[in-house]
Amino acid sequence: MTVLQGQRRLLGSRGNCGPSVRSRPGSHNGYQRPHRLASRVSAAISTSAAEAGSSSADLEDGKVVDGPDLTVKHFSGLTLPNPFVIGSGPPGTNYAVMKKAFDEGWGAVIAKTVSLDCSKVINVTPRYAKLRCQKEVIGWENIELISDRPLETMLDEFKRLKAEYPGRILIASIMEEYNRGAWEELIERCEEAGVDAFEINFSCPHGMPERKMGMAMGQDCQLLEEVCGWINAKATKPVWAKMTPNITDIAYPARTALAAGCEGVAAINTITSVMGINLDTLRPEPSVEGYTTPGGYSSRAVKPIALAKVMSIAQLIRSEYDNSRDLSGIGGIETGQDAAEFLLLGANSVQVCTGVMLHGYPLVKQLCGGLQQFMSNHGFNSIEDFRGASLPYFTSHHELVRMQKEAIAAKKAARVGLSGDDKWSGDGFVKEAESMVAN
Ligand SMILES: Cc1cc2nc3c(=O)[nH]c(=O)nc-3n(C[C@H](O)[C@H](O)[C@H](O)COP(=O)(O)O)c2cc1C
Numbered sequence: 001m002t003v004l005q006g007q008r009r010l011l012g013s014r015g016n017c018g019p020s021v022r023s024r025p026g027s028h029n030g031y032q033r034p035h036r037l038a039s040r041v042s043a044a045i046s047t048s049a050a051e052a053g054s055s056s057a058d059l060e061d062g063k064v065v066d067g068p069d070l071t072v073k074h075f076s077g078l079t080l081p082n083p084f085v086i087g088s089g090p091p092g093t094n095y096a097v098m099k100k101a102f103d104e105g106w107g108a109v110i111a112k113t114v115s116l117d118c119s120k121v122i123n124v125t126p127r128y129a130k131l132r133c134q135k136e137v138i139g140w141e142n143i144e145l146i147s148d149r150p151l152e153t154m155l156d157e158f159k160r161l162k163a164e165y166p167g168r169i170l171i172a173s174i175m176e177e178y179n180r181g182a183w184e185e186l187i188e189r190c191e192e193a194g195v196d197a198f199e200i201n202f203s204c205p206h207g208m209p210e211r212k213m214g215m216a217m218g219q220d221c222q223l224l225e226e227v228c229g230w231i232n233a234k235a236t237k238p239v240w241a242k243m244t245p246n247i248t249d250i251a252y253p254a255r256t257a258l259a260a261g262c263e264g265v266a267a268i269n270t271i272t273s274v275m276g277i278n279l280d281t282l283r284p285e286p287s288v289e290g291y292t293t294p295g296g297y298s299s300r301a302v303k304p305i306a307l308a309k310v311m312s313i314a315q316l317i318r319s320e321y322d323n324s325r326d327l328s329g330i331g332g333i334e335t336g337q338d339a340a341e342f343l344l345l346g347a348n349s350v351q352v353c354t355g356v357m358l359h360g361y362p363l364v365k366q367l368c369g370g371l372q373q374f375m376s377n378h379g380f381n382s383i384e385d386f387r388g389a390s391l392p393y394f395t396s397h398h399e400l401v402r403m404q405k406e407a408i409a410a411k412k413a414a415r416v417g418l419s420g421d422d423k424w425s426g427d428g429f430v431k432e433a434e435s436m437v438a439n
Contacts, residue, residue, distance in 0.1 A: 082107040109161075118150050173201050174190060200242060200262075243268060245331075250312055300334060307331075311346075311391065318391065333351070339370075344386060346391050
């Protein structure tokens with residue numbers, strides 16, 4: 001099925017495809033189970049995630065055993081067995097957890113961000129704070145820095161993973177100062193360790209802005225252009241620039257990174273946040289020795305913001321690159337249906353970070369099953385059948401007003417019967433009465 005056929009289906013079956021038709025942990029989406037993947041729920045997943053979409057796929061080396069094909073072929077050449085990628089963060093901190101991710105079937109793993117000198121990275125505890133609605137976690141703040149493990153250790157673990165899982169995709173997330181030599185050294189050493197691609201962390205919202213790292217670099221398009229130029233002159237592997245949402249228009253840095261040679265863009269990193277104030281102690285959370293620093297917000301609450309940013313980058317990739325750049329969507333994804341929304345906007349793959357911290361690595365089976373369920377309901381056989389299908393339905397508010405005026409005028413013109421009792425006539429009386437009969 002083509003995108004256009006898919007769009008017709010989307011328009012034709014309103015009950016199933018409006019933006020609000022989705023399942024959340026704990027809710028029932030009413031979908032019929034289209035094939036035999038319906039009933040296998042992994043016991044290791046927490047209850048709420050396990051209820052999301054209520055289907056679980058069997059995976060072999062990340063590939064679904066049956067049902068609609070979930071393979072992703074990125075423009076950059078990266079081929080993933082499924083679109084679900086471990087987002088950089090705690091779920092990619094060391095060999096043990098990355099191995100677990102491959103064993104469970106994640107489509108790719110992006111390791112925790114590394115830099116050359118870990119001695120400059122000093123984390124604090126507590127460094128997380130949750131926002132709950134009833135008992136469910138809907139928002140998560142972190143003030144965690146990049147990896148505080150020695151680069152040599154991380155590189156040895158990359159090597160080991162690639163030796164054990166040669167067919168799986170391992171992406172290094174890297175971040176450095178405004179120093180060409182440092183970027184070149186980091187890229188060279190990661191490539192020697194065998195990574196398949198790079199994601200550049202231009203988006204960490206806290207920590208080390210004084211060294212112009214992370215978000216401080218990603219918010220400055222001039223700096224970004226120069227640094228992306230260095231990176232792309234050196235890297236022989238595909239490069240994705242990970243964008244910060246903490247900027248007026250995310251299309252600016254995304255355009256800058258793509259123009260400087262990056263094969264793709266990933267969005268979003270976390271949103272600058274203050275989780276709240278403890279009303280007993282009057283101190284902000286998470287409190288470290290009575291003080292805090294603004295952190296990064298993630299989890300379900302950020303999904304609408306992430307969708308808007310991904311939409312904006314997808315429009316740019318469609319209009320300026322004829323769809324020929326990678327787009328990896330991130331932010332609040334916990335179900336296959338969440339993922340479908342990002343893919344419908346044009347993302348090729350999606351990343352999950354906080355969702356793994358809440359529900360564990362087996363979540364990937366649930367994510368694949370939920371996505372397949374969505375695809376089966378619409379008759380989609382592959383992700384390309386519907387990728388970007390919802391993107392054309394964004395327009396300006398001005399256009400919405402014009403379209404609504406036209407629709408009302410058309411309805412008025414098509415109205416049957418008399419507009420008021422003063423319109424009855426003696427000669428046409430029978431015809432006029434007939435024009436208002438329903439059967
Ligand atoms: C505790 C924590 C640590 C993170 N560390 C990194 C990091 O080292 N590098 C990075 O690029 N993003 C990092 N992120 C951001 C995530 O990769 C992701 O962009 C963001 O959390 C939104 O996705 P999510 O809602 O699925 O978590 C971190 C997020 C969390 C929650």
